[in-house]
């Protein structure tokens with residue numbers, strides 16, 4: 647028996663939702679406790695829910711007892727500072743695993759391609775239960791920054807670039823889609839990232855929030871794109887040579 651996957655993600659591996667219309671007070675993410683956690687780029691994370699309620703970002707399978715990326719435990723010292731973000735994460739009503747705010751420092755398009763990875767979302771997730779996916783809720787207003795999604799990291803024609811103004815929301819099968827963010831700064835970017843279990847609750851919430859996949863990626867200068875692609879792959883190849891394998895083929899825990 648396979649995992650249950652939402653049909654709406656089948657075609658493209660992601661779906662963009664209508665923008666969240668209300669402003670969120672920046673103090674909700676600025677006042678949180680962050681931990682250094684290397685993800686795709688220069689990052690820190692502020693967990694709202696973790697495996698057992700501590701302020702840390704490890705995959706849930708590292709604990710005793712280990713568990714899949716579900717049944718996250720809310721961290722009261724964090725959620726009391728971020729009631730709107732907590733409410734937004736909980737609104738879909740689906741089972742939540744990891745839930746945290748990412749802080750990403752400015753980077754380049756080549757950095758984003760270098761850092762692109764697949765998430766490890768479904769380790770220990772029992773067959774027959776819902777496939778774990780991620781929801782990204784953009785907090786800071788970064789209309790010139792982009793979520794870079796690729797079906798195949800080595801094929802730029804499979805790329806979709808999704809602009810990230812405040813309120814942008816997207817649901818991504820991030821174990822299928824290579825992903826990273828090209829953040830043009832100058833200030834850090836903040837985004838709420840939540841692991842959800844696919845199922846009727848999440849599908850209902852997605853359906854109620856204007857799901858669409860007809861995203862027209864902003865154009866890139868072709869010479870720039872070629873140069874960035876070349877740089878990113880040279881760096882990826884060097885990393886592979888250093889480790890003796892490509893670490894991004896081992897799905898990221900972040």
Ligand SMILES: [Fe+2]
Pocket residue numbers: 763764765820825898900
């Ligand atoms: Fe990721």
